[in-house]
Amino acid sequence: MNPIIAPSLLSSDFVNLEKEIKMLNKSQADWIHLDIMDGHFVPNITFGMPVIRAIKRVAQKPLDVHLMIEKPERFITDFKNAGADCLSVHWETCPHLHRTIHQIKDLDMLAGVAINPHTPVSFLEDIINDVDFVLLMSVNPGFGGQRFISNSIKRAKELRKLIDKHQSNALIEVDGGVDLDNAPTLVDVGVDILVAGNTVFGAENPTEVIKRLKGLSCE
Numbered sequence: 001m002n003p004i005i006a007p008s009l010l011s012s013d014f015v016n017l018e019k020e021i022k023m024l025n026k027s028q029a030d031w032i033h034l035d036i037m038d039g040h041f042v043p044n045i046t047f048g049m050p051v052i053r054a055i056k057r058v059a060q061k062p063l064d065v066h067l068m069i070e071k072p073e074r075f076i077t078d079f080k081n082a083g084a085d086c087l088s089v090h091w092e093t094c095p096h097l098h099r100t101i102h103q104i105k106d107l108d109m110l111a112g113v114a115i116n117p118h119t120p121v122s123f124l125e126d127i128i129n130d131v132d133f134v135l136l137m138s139v140n141p142g143f144g145g146q147r148f149i150s151n152s153i154k155r156a157k158e159l160r161k162l163i164d165k166h167q168s169n170a171l172i173e174v175d176g177g178v179d180l181d182n183a184p185t186l187v188d189v190g191v192d193i194l195v196a197g198n199t200v201f202g203a204e205n206p207t208e209v210i211k212r213l214k215g216l217s218c219e
């Protein structure tokens with residue numbers, strides 16, 4: 001099985017966003033990853049609905065929207081209307097996670113739960129059969145281009161075990177510092193979705209890097 005590749009637009013050239021998206025349309029990328037930050041949950045602010053709507057007009061691939069915002073339940077319908085196909089919320093921001101996940105699913109989006117590098121994987125035990133995917137942060141959320149936290153490999157293995165134990169269909173997405181060196185190991189331990197920002201958009205030839213990531217496979 002080859003991984004789903006989700007380049008993160010955070011590291012793209014925002015002046016030439018249309019060109020960047022058209023490059024992704026033609027590439028082997030599967031999803032387009034959008035990082036929404038509010039300056040509260042994470043120490044950075046990115047973009048919101050008007051930009052997502054504009055991206056949607058050009059994108060021919062599903063939009064994978066990663067919410068790094070407080071009280072995300074306020075905006076689920078707005079993100080759907082802006083064009084989100086997959087929507088993930090952080091475990092750390094959701095006291096009523098089960099309700100929020102089902103709010104997302106009821107709007108026919110794939111629902112994901114994201115966890116920070118210090119949040120125990122075992123905390124997902126009672127939500128794993130409700131989510132479509134788990135987004136494992138492999139850096140502290142807030143910025144692109146950070147170094148991969150190597151403990152994330154152990155966490156991905158643990159999550160694979162938890163998913164198998166519960167016979168859940170949840171996919172594993174890894175986000176942060178993914179590169180051509182660590183990606184093969186991630187795929188080997190059972191990661192299904194690779195997010196890559198800097199590795200794709202910082203490359204001479206982004207299309208070729210996407211192709212190489214897509215070419216990785218495991219049993």
Ligand code: DX5
Pocket residue numbers: 008010011033035066139140141142143144145146175176177178195196197198199
């Ligand atoms: C970080 C974001 C990531 C980021 C990944 O908070 O969630 O999606 O854009 O970028 P790289 O691959 O450069 O670490």
Ligand code: ZN
Pocket residue numbers: 008033034035066175195
């Ligand atoms: Zn992200």
